[in-house]
Amino acid sequence: MNIQFLGATDTVTGSKYLVRHGDASVLVDCGLFQGYKPLRLRNWSSLPFAAADIDAVILTHAHIDHSGYLPLLARQGFAGKVFCTPGTADLCRVLLPDAGHLQEEEAEYANRHGFSKHAPALPLYTREDAMRCLKLLHPIPAGKHWQPAPGLTASLTHSGHMVGSSFVQLEDGSRSILFSGDIGRPNDLLLRPPSQMDGADYLVVESTYGDRLHKDSDPMLALGQVINRTAARGGVVVIPAFAVGRAQSLLHCVEVLKTQGVIERTLPVYLNSPMAAKATQVYLKHKAELRLTSAECEAMAHTAHIVESPEESRLLNAKHGPMVIIAASGMATGGRVVHHIKAFAPDKRNTILFAGFQAGGTRGALIVGGEPMVRIHGQEVPMRAEVAMLDDLSAHSDAAEIMGWLRGFKSAPKQTFITHGEPAAADAMRQRIERELHWPCHLPYYLESAALS
Numbered sequence: 001m002n003i004q005f006l007g008a009t010d011t012v013t014g015s016k017y018l019v020r021h022g023d024a025s026v027l028v029d030c031g032l033f034q035g036y037k038p039l040r041l042r043n044w045s046s047l048p049f050a051a052a053d054i055d056a057v058i059l060t061h062a063h064i065d066h067s068g069y070l071p072l073l074a075r076q077g078f079a080g081k082v083f084c085t086p087g088t089a090d091l092c093r094v095l096l097p098d099a100g101h102l103q104e105e106e107a108e109y110a111n112r113h114g115f116s117k118h119a120p121a122l123p124l125y126t127r128e129d130a131m132r133c134l135k136l137l138h139p140i141p142a143g144k145h146w147q148p149a150p151g152l153t154a155s156l157t158h159s160g161h162m163v164g165s166s167f168v169q170l171e172d173g174s175r176s177i178l179f180s181g182d183i184g185r186p187n188d189l190l191l192r193p194p195s196q197m198d199g200a201d202y203l204v205v206e207s208t209y210g211d212r213l214h215k216d217s218d219p220m221l222a223l224g225q226v227i228n229r230t231a232a233r234g235g236v237v238v239i240p241a242f243a244v245g246r247a248q249s250l251l252h253c254v255e256v257l258k259t260q261g262v263i264e265r266t267l268p269v270y271l272n273s274p275m276a277a278k279a280t281q282v283y284l285k286h287k288a289e290l291r292l293t294s295a296e297c298e299a300m301a302h303t304a305h306i307v308e309s310p311e312e313s314r315l316l317n318a319k320h321g322p323m324v325i326i327a328a329s330g331m332a333t334g335g336r337v338v339h340h341i342k343a344f345a346p347d348k349r350n351t352i353l354f355a356g357f358q359a360g361g362t363r364g365a366l367i368v369g370g371e372p373m374v375r376i377h378g379q380e381v382p383m384r385a386e387v388a389m390l391d392d393l394s395a396h397s398d399a400a401e402i403m404g405w406l407r408g409f410k411s412a413p414k415q416t417f418i419t420h421g422e423p424a425a426a427d428a429m430r431q432r433i434e435r436e437l438h439w440p441c442h443l444p445y446y447l448e449s450a451a452l453s
């Protein structure tokens with residue numbers, strides 16, 4: 001076997017690993033690059049292989065940085081199967097068309113307001129492209145072994161990062177390789193903990209939080225404090241949140257805080273994301289992966305007012321606090337939340353509350369970094385609102401939690417490839433694995449190939 005790293009090197013986005021065995025080739029994850037412009041430009045550059053030559057794609061999970069390149073791969077001629085868990089397939093049906101729609105919207109907005117350097121600005125792909133690629137989805141239940149391509153056996157195992165998320169193991173009869181995808185947390189609010197794996201000859205492990213530990217505080221408590229302190233100022237809490245996973249965790253927290261009387265039961269909470277509403281239904285459908293009771297699942301799904309139309313979304317900007325608005329995207333790179341930040345960030349009574357990792361180069365990272373002015377839709381917007389961070393709600397294991405998962409392996413990998421981290425995080429993870437486990441590690445570079453002999 002041979003592996004080529006086509007993304008998630010020196011960055012947390014663009015996950016794409018090409019595994020070749022004889023004439024067979026399988027792409028593990030098919031993610032979009034996000035964040036810094038030079039990274040995003042990679043989405044437009046041609047692949048180092050013919051899309052039509054790939055036998056199959058296997059997805060670890062549905063997040064766009066792991067699945068969002070599928071519409072482009074299909075448009076370039078890929079017609080094979082996209083294997084993933086039933087939960088991942090359901091979430092891709094929600095996420096991918098929306099990603100195409102967002103790309104179209106952004107391009108259209110840029111053209112309408114004339115602030116694109118390109119005339120006309122084009123979407124990377126359209127909703128139509130995304131709808132077409134959904135036909136390739138081929139759900140496989142976790143735990144089953146199957147052949148994605150001649151000579152290769154694969155299996156998926158629950159990884160606790162979001163509904164459907166899984167570790168991917170590939171074997172060629174003599175060698176095995178394990179892809180961690182994104183590793184969930186042992187004590188996630190919603191999801192059951194990641195399964196312990198026995199190990200593999202080769203390991204590709206994520207390192208998003210490779211240089212950090214999540215705070216040992218209670219995220220629910222922290223959320224309650226931010227909401228109460230903002231409400232006391234009469235302000236609005238704007239929470240940019242991934243529509244899938246983070247939004248549901250936040251809804252669960254809000255519901256529990258209201259039930260416990262920590263925040264006012266009457267405080268208006270808006271979920272301004274039709275996609276998050278759909279994703280919540282997928283979460284309900286796959287409740288077996290969650291640690292909530294059926295009643296808790298129902299309560300989580302009904303705690304917020306769901307904003308459907310763009311018109312209603314715009315009207316929210318004219319409303320006054322106290323209120324809470326949860327909207328996508330999670331890194332404020334696009335989606336309805338950008339309009340809310342533009343409307344509410346200039347007022348110091350309000351709070352912009354980030355609920356997860358902000359990749360370098362995103363608007364979220366700029367705001368968290370304390371930029372006094374942030375460019376939104378071609379306009380400089382003053383950031384006077386309080387900026388807060390709920391790091392603890394992360395759906396990723398931190399360095400210690402990853403180490404705990406690795407320590408459970410029954411045998412040491414011959415080689416561990418550390419990916420899916422900013423350079424400092426990936427290197428910290430490397431040092432820690434080498435020092436504490438004495439496993440040989442390597443930080444692959446973009447487009448690097450390695451033999452798995």
Ligand SMILES: [Zn+2]
Binds near residue numbers: 063066182
């Ligand atoms: Zn993810």
